[in-house]
Amino acid sequence: MIVVENLCKQFGKLQVLDHVNLTCSKGECIALIGPNACGKTTLIKSILGMVIPDSGSIRFNGEFINRQYLYRNSIGYMPQIGRYPDNMSIGQIMEMIREIRNYQSNTDEELLEAFKLKDLFQKRMRTLSGGTTQKVSATLAFLFHPQVLILDEPTAGLDPLASEILKEKIVKEKKNGRLILITSHLLSELDDLVTQIVFMQEGRVHFHKTVEALKLDTGEEKLSKAISSILKQSQHE
Amino acid sequence: MNRIIKFVILDILKNKVVVVYTFILAALSWSVFALEDNSTKGLLTLLNVVLLIVPLVSVIFSTIYLYNSSEFIELLLSQPVKRSKIWFSLFIGLSLSLLFAFFVGAGIPILIYAPPDVSLMMLVMGIIISTVFVSIAFLGSVFTRDKAKGIGIAILLWLFFALLFDGLLLFLLFQFSDYPIEKVVVFISACNPIDLARIMILLHLDVSAMMGYTGAVFKDYFGSRSGSVVVLLILTVWVFLPYAISLSKFKKKDL
Amino acid sequence: MIRIFYIFLLFFSAFLSQANNVHVGKSQVFSTIKEAIAKSNAGDTIWVHEGIYREGNLVVDKRLILIGKNYPILDGNKKHEVLSVKADFTCVKGFKIQHSGYASLDDPCGIKVYESRGVEITDNILDDNFFGIYIQYGKQCVVKNNRIRAYGVEEQQIGNGIHCWKSDSLLIIGNRIEGHRDGIYFEFVTNSVIWRNRSFNNIRYGLHFMFSNNDAYITNYFKHNGAGVAVMFTKNVKMFNNSFEENWGDAAYGLMLKEISDSYITGNHFLKNTTGIYMEGTNRILAEHNTFQANGWGMKIQASCMDNEIRSNNFIGNTFDVSTNGSTVLNTFNGNYWDKYNGYDLDRNKTGDVPYHPLSVFSVIVEQTPPAMLLFRSFMVDLLDKSEKIAPSLTPDHFVDNQPLLHSLPL
DSSP: OOEEEEEEEEETTTTEEEEEEEOOOOTTTEEEETTTTTHHHHHHHHHHTTSSOEEEEEEEEEEEOOOOOOGGGGGGOSSSOOOOTTTTTTHHHHHHHHHHHHHOOOOHHHHHHHHHHHHGGGGGGGGGGGGHHHHHHHHHTTTTOOSSEEEEEETTTTOOOHHHHHHHHHHHHHHHHHHEEEEOOOOOHHTOSSEEEEEEEEEEEEEEEEHHHHHHHHSSSSHHHHHHHHHHHHHHH | HHHHHHHHHHHHHOOOHHHHHHHHHHHHHHHHHHOSSSSSHHHHHHHHHHIIHHHHHHHHHHHHHHHTTHHHHHHHHHHSSHHHHHHHHHHHHHHHHHHHIIIIIIIIHHHHOOOOHHHHHHHHHEEEHHHHHHHEEEHHHOOOOOOHHHHHHHHHHOOOOOOOOOOOOOHHHHHTTTTHHHHHHHHHHOOOHHHHHHHHHHHHHHHHTTSSSHHHHHHHISSHHHHHHHHHHHHHHHHHHHHHHHEEEEEEHHO | HHHHHHHHHHHHHHHTOOEEEEEEEETTSSSSSSHHHHOOOOOOEEEOSSEEOOOOOOOOOOEEEEEESSOOEOOOOTTOOOEEOSSTTOOESSSSEEEEOSSSSOOOOOEEESSBOOOEEESSSEESSSSSEESOOBBSOEEOOOOOOOOOHHHHHHHOSSSEEEEOOOOOOOOOOESSSSSEEEEEEESSSESSOOEEEEEEEEEEEEEOOOOESOOEEEOOSEEEEEEEEEEEEEESSEEEEESSTOOOEEEEEEEEEEEEEOOOOOEEEEEEEESSSSSSSSEEEEEEEOEEEEEEEEOBBBBBBEEOEEEESSEEEEEEEOOOOOEEEOOOOEEEOOOOOOSSSSSSOOBBBBOHHHHHHHHHHHGGGGGGGGHHHHHHHHHHHHSOSSSSSTTTTOOOOOOOOOO
């Protein structure tokens, strides 16, 4: 569904993405992990068209995405830190995006209900706490039944309860055959969610494996342990 | 109408700066015309409004607004919206709000009090100058992510066009007063939208003087029908060129 | 007693001269004017009836009264001087005179008066002549209520509307002149009055005045002439209540004064001229109660002028009120109204307590560097003017009106 080939991006002298190749298909739930500043967010933003890569290509459903925009109709994006116009209320923002997307059919309001956001509809964005803002971001990502969900650190800033709600939602959507891309630092959270792991380091894809393969290779039961054992290995080498 | 433009305009109206700007313009214009017994003096005050305050407010307000709407831009970018459409909507939204403010604040008293040809020219120039400086604000703010720096650039650009440019021109005139530099001067001044607007208004405001010896030369260049067309063309370029450059930059910008 | 004597004398003289009425026209005694003039005696009245008369040059060599009925047309076929008056006390009235010869050395005219006195030219229409009415060596002649029109394009291709040369005691009244080189031209004409004429759209000057002392022109209207009005090399001219409007251009002035002395300018209106009054080599002139409105320059006083007094005038809405090319000031300004004056009047005597400096620094700059006009009313220039007002450096100190009025004079 999403094919990334030889993607390169430099910010100044820093090579943020260095010939990244990645293939994601329907029904997968891919965790994008790696240390800070390894290029996860840049990769995601490249897929969204917010960062323009220096070279390489990204195809979405077989179509190259450079300078295209309609493909984003099938993407729901939850940013790491959601930033919204201060003066608008939650309701207005949702309404605006619905209008911009020209979305006529029923929206997916499960999260809206679960997070009890309806009560806050009139609140201006600037009055909201970080957690509530994240809830808005999550709701927006799922609102239009997208085929692809891109979640950048989805659980950061959410309380355990909300975190659990979101995870349930992710699992549900996975079952619905959506492609889900998640970045996260908290490996423990990903355990029961993801089917594949993409590990990035210094702008390169270090490995791309299914969770089963990973666990098999390392002999660990927990995902977090498996990863750390791989890291140790790579340090020894 | 484009939905994003609607949101931009609503947002700007909520912002209240534009409303205050409208009120200030209105208070100023009505009072100068009401206080002065001949409308010429009022017109001169309004000339300064058109040439100084309008560009200043336009460029600074637009710059600040652009920086403040970075969230909005980011939000929209993750949605199925063309980048050019976002940028264009911001441009149109800002221009329309500022034009509206200028027209309601200053335009109506000008139309009521000033002689028709002067008032029309002043109105047209005020509208063009507003748009030109919105466009310049777009260009300035696309170059740096730092808001403080961006506002600094905006103020510098305004200072340059409103004051420094003329200072340099005057210096040039003194230095080369022994040479026939009229054409050069005309050419150089055509590079500054504020100067162009000023001369166009002057041709109607100070008809008698501009008909004088060198005035006649300028009248030949700017006042003739073809001259006016050329001036309008140049001003149109001033509206679209900075915007076009900023657009191509924005299309490549990483957010 | 004396009156009775006069009446008697009048009857007697009429009886003696036996003045006759002679008629010219299609069904009249004479069919040509030439024949009528030849057959009539001095003092006769020739009535010319409606029609077109193409008789080349008509010469009036005896004292006749020529009266046109319903504007008979005298046509010069673009070859001839139409009417030449060479006798004293001739009257020409009610003709339409057209198509004189043109652009030749002998200055062909519609009507030309040669060395005569007491000639009256009234109520004629002159159309498309090289010169309109030309008076040379005339005395006590009257040119009144004529409508003179030409269609000149270039200065060299057309003569003047009313051209007077080496004459004395003329009255030029109520004429309307347009499209000639100069509307009214005076050279070596003395003791004459120009009154209630309208002169407009002429190629050069509305009124051109040279070496003509002791004349007055009053309540005339000069509009949109190529170079306005020029009064040169003359003493004792009185200029009252005239209007000078819309004289625009390069070297166009509402009123140009060159080498003029001891003259009086009052009650005139200068409206929308590039320059209201331009003065050069002008001495001992009093200008008062004039209005200068919406001109580019109200007055330009060159450094060669001295002892002129400019008082009690209104300066309203001019781009520049006054400018000069020198640094010495030998003229005085007093009690004028300047609409740019921002002073106050604490003692309530209707004159401002702070002197007014009518010379703006920018007008000095423009005088030296004309293209600087392009920067007029820019922020830069405003700052310059403001700073000059606070600390004068470029403008002469003495250029000052010590008693500026707070309110305009009712003129």
